[in-house]
Amino acid sequence: MRGYALLRSVCPGGRACGRLWIWSWRGRPAPTRLMIGYVGRTVARERAVEMAEEIRAEMVANVWKVVASAGDTVSEGDTLVILESMKMEIPVVSESDGVVQELAVNEGDVVQDGDLIAVIG
Incomplete structure (x- = not known):
């Protein structure tokens, strides 16, 4: 199954306040909640990579x-x-x-x- 994930929104402090849309191979979005601790670390890591x-x-x-x-x-x-x-x-x-x-x-x-x-x- 192929697809990708797109984080819709992140609250100040790196906490999740939105949804993670996971697109299925048929192209239909399936909203899923994330564990807050993991979102903060992932977003911080991605921002650090983007800056370099x-x-x-x-x-x-x-x-x-x-x-x-x-x-x-x-x-x-x-x-x-x-x-x-x-x-x-x-x-x-x-x-x-x-x-x-x-x-x-x-x-x-x-x-x-x-x-x-x-x-x-």
């Missing part, structure tokens, strides 16, 4: 220069790392404002397509 932005390599390249470091405050468009591929310099920029939580590369490293470069939170 992973910056990943889009191609195979050498890490030519590391511009930012962990703990730096960055704005959207700030350069974090400069990659080098086929004698071209490719700046890797932050896509949102935040703090560099993790820098996963060092100068001289080789990154593959999809490798983690940094985490902005």
Whole structure:
């Protein structure tokens, strides 16, 4: 059976005050109540994940220069790392404002397509 769940509402403090709609494979909603303690933890975890932005390599390249470091405050468009591929310099920029939580590369490293470069939170 395939389907998905959608939380309709959450009260301040993370307590459930709405319903969880579970869609059946036929597409008909079936409302179900949740245990309050579990909803609060789940919502808090999802919000924390939404706030962190992973910056990943889009191609195979050498890490030519590391511009930012962990703990730096960055704005959207700030350069974090400069990659080098086929004698071209490719700046890797932050896509949102935040703090560099993790820098996963060092100068001289080789990154593959999809490798983690940094985490902005």
